Amino acid sequence: MIGGAPVFDAIANRFYDLMEQDPAYAELRAMHAEDLEPMRRSLPRFLAGWAGGPRDWFEANPGKCMMSLHKDFPIDRMTAEQWAEAMARAIAEVAPEPANIAQAMTDVLTRMARGMAR
Numbered sequence: 001m002i003g004g005a006p007v008f009d010a011i012a013n014r015f016y017d018l019m020e021q022d023p024a025y026a027e028l029r030a031m032h033a034e035d036l037e038p039m040r041r042s043l044p045r046f047l048a049g050w051a052g053g054p055r056d057w058f059e060a061n062p063g064k065c066m067m068s069l070h071k072d073f074p075i076d077r078m079t080a081e082q083w084a085e086a087m088a089r090a091i092a093e094v095a096p097e098p099a100n101i102a103q104a105m106t107d108v109l110t111r112m113a114r115g116m117a118r
């Protein structure tokens with residue numbers, strides 16, 4: 001409904017561009033590996049499956065969940081907020097249609113990110 005793999009690729013690439021270029025996300029950037037290429041490929045496939053599309057990421061990563069993926073990272077309120085803000089900006093800039101579904105996706109991802117702060 002939201003446009004398939006090209007839309008998730010565009011959102012993930014914009015998200016990691018912002019993370020790399022905007023100093024507002026410095027702490028979030030520092031938590032990630034130097035090479036963001038694997039995440040540019042992985043996150044859109046995760047999001048596509050999570051949103052009800054093809055589940056190839058989940059099939060390639062059996063048993064992995066949001067908690068196990070992130071358990072080694074010291075996610076606090078600041079880095080969770082940086083994630084949520086960069087993702088909201090990325091979705092807004094890609095501006096997929098329908099806009100109400102894009103807004104719902106932003107809202108859910110914001111709540112998820114905030115819920116991961118320890």
Ligand code: HEM
Binds near residue numbers: 031036042075079
């Ligand atoms: C709350 C703030 C968050 C922080 C600080 C954070 C941070 C990270 C970091 C540091 C990694 C490892 C990246 C690397 O190896 O370079 C990672 C992996 C990952 N994150 Fe997050 N994350 C957050 C929220 C989320 C959310 C809300 C989602 C999805 C909706 C998500 C999806 C993923 C996925 C799918 C991976 C692993 C991909 C793979 O290994 O195939 N993250 N995250």
